[in-house]
Amino acid sequence: MKRFFKTAAFKSFAVLMAVLVAGSALSLATRGKASPVVSALSWVTSPLQSLCASAANSFRDFFGYFRSSAALQAQLAAKEEELALYRDRLVDYDKTRQKLELYEQFLELKEENPKDQFQEASIIGGEPAGQFGSFTLNRGSAAGISVNDPVLVGKNLVGIVTATELSSCTVKTILHPEVHVIVYETATGEFGWTNTTPALAQQGLLSIPELLRSTAIAGGGLICTSSESKYYPAGLIVGTVQEVRMDDQSLSATAILKPAAHFESLRDVFVLTEF
Amino acid sequence: MLAYTTARSGKKRNRYLRRLLLGLLVLFAAMAQNVPWLPAFFGVRALLLLPLVVSIAVLEQEVPAICFGALAGLLWDVSAQDPRGWHALFLTVIAFICAMLMRYLFNCNLLTVGLLGFAAAALYLFARWALDSLVPGVGLDFEALLRFYLPRLVYTMALLPLCYWLVRAVVRKTSRRQVGEHIKEEGNIGQIRAAERE
Structure with a gap:
């Protein structure tokens, strides 16, 4: 037994254990x-371990190419499902954001005119930007909408309700030749009424005809609804003056307007049911 | 005399080569275990260093075997959750016990190595299971024992023959002795003592 404790093996073991236990x-x-x-x-060893880990990752990535197609297809299907889910969420998010913008405009309008009554509606048919733009809304007489109610988006005038059903109504925009609005220019105070021609309507423009040749209306002027109109409240923005043309055949001038409402991207509007 | 000197330097060279190769094996096993390179089966990984240390302890001389055990344990501790040197202590003790058993009691064969390897791996894994389960609020987790620790033991034992044959190949190629035995050379007394000192 004593010889065992004197062996080199035991002595090495004792020394090593002492060092390790101390540590x-x-x-x-x-x-x-x-x-x-x-x-x-x-x-x-840490640098070596990092090197080995990166080598292992490269090795794993390389052999990932040889994975069975069934496994890859399953992964692809799962990713596509996830993508479809995120797309749906994105669509919902966009819709919610648009609604929020609309409600922000509505809030501003409501705060300025607390007695006015509004009904929110969405376009379900027709093309606002089409020739003589008219469209159908998803609200009708059941929601309190009646013929000749003005249709707005924010403070911008879009058009007027021309026909109602129980759950829908038809709107003709200010680009329609049958729609005329009594307006005034905010800087000069000059009155007029809106009109359009097929050529102008195709370009998405309006006109205020029969202005005096000496009119002070100039390009950039803001055109709003006048209090003289019985169908529209005063102060709604109709558009901005692009140019004033002098008629060759008469002593009048015509102002060409660009509407304030963006008919191409119109989706949700407000109908002014009471003012 | 010249033949004796040449033979002696040749043995030294073989000895150093053997230990270098075994050291590289230990390093490789540590990387394979810790990086990890070894594939996992149902989330279970093998402990490659344990069977390797047992194989070295059985086939190599006692002092180098203990040193390799300590080295393997330290390499394990570098990547362990608790780097306080417990694995170094454990593998050093295992290497010492295996080396002593081979010197005084057992013959060197795969069965002996298998029994020693199994005992070492089982001891380690049961100790780990007990320590992990006795964390306050957990208690003895028999499901973890069946699903994780026992499969790990099986996977580790499956790699033991590979470790044994690798180490044996290295020792055989770099040693003129019969594996696991001390031989006596007839003739010059100095040569006999040199062989015994080896």
Whole structure:
């Protein structure tokens, strides 16, 4: 037995154990830090370990190309499902954002005219930007809408209700030749009424005919509804003056307007049911 | 005399080569276990260092075997969750016990190595299971034992023959002795003592 304790093996074992136990004890005493022996070795092996890890990742990526097609197809199907879900959410988000913008405009309008009554509606048919633009809304007489109610988006005049059903109504926009609005120019105070021709309507423009040749209306002027009109409240924005043309055949002038409402992107509107 | 000196330097060279190769094997096994390169089956990974240390302890001389055990344990600790040197202590003790058993009691064969390897791996994994389960609020988790630790033991034991044959190949190629035995050369007393010192 004594010879056993004198062997080189036992002595080596005892020395190694003493060093390792001392390192572990020091680690315990320093509350969680690694043993000094381990730390010293990690200084050498950590770079090697990083190298091996990157080699392993490259190896794994390379052999990923040879994975079975069934596994890849399953992954693809799962990703496509996830993509469809995110697309739906994006559509919902866009709709919600548009509604929010609309309601912000409505809030501003309501705060300025607290006695006015509005009904929100969405376009379900027709093309607002089409020739002589008219469209159908998803609200009708059941929602309190009646013929000759003005249709707005924010403070911009869009058109007028011309026919109602129980749950829908037809609107003719200000681009329609049958729709005429009594307006005034805010800077000069000059009155007029809106009109359009097929050629102008195709370009999405209106006109205010029969102005005096000496009119002070100029390009950039803001055109709003006048209080003289019985169908529209005063102050709704109709459009801005693009140019003033002098008629060759008469002593009058015609102002060409660009409507304030964007008919191409129109989706949701407000119908003024009471003012 | 010249033949004796040449033979002696040749043995030294073989010895260093053997230990270098075994050191590289230990390093490779540590990387394979910790990086990890070894594939996982149902989330279970093998402990490659354990069977390797047992194989080295059985086939190599006692002092180098203990040193390799300590080295393997330290390499394990570098990547372990608790780097306080417990694996180094454990593998050093395992290497010492295996080396002593081979020197005084057992013959070197795959069965012996298998039994020693199984005992070492089982001891380690049961100790880990007990320690992990006794974390306050967990209690003994028998499901984890069946689903994780026992499969890990099986996977580790499956790699033991590979480790044994690799180490044996290295030792055989770099040693003129019969594996696991001390031989006595007839003739010059100095040569006999040199062989015994090896």
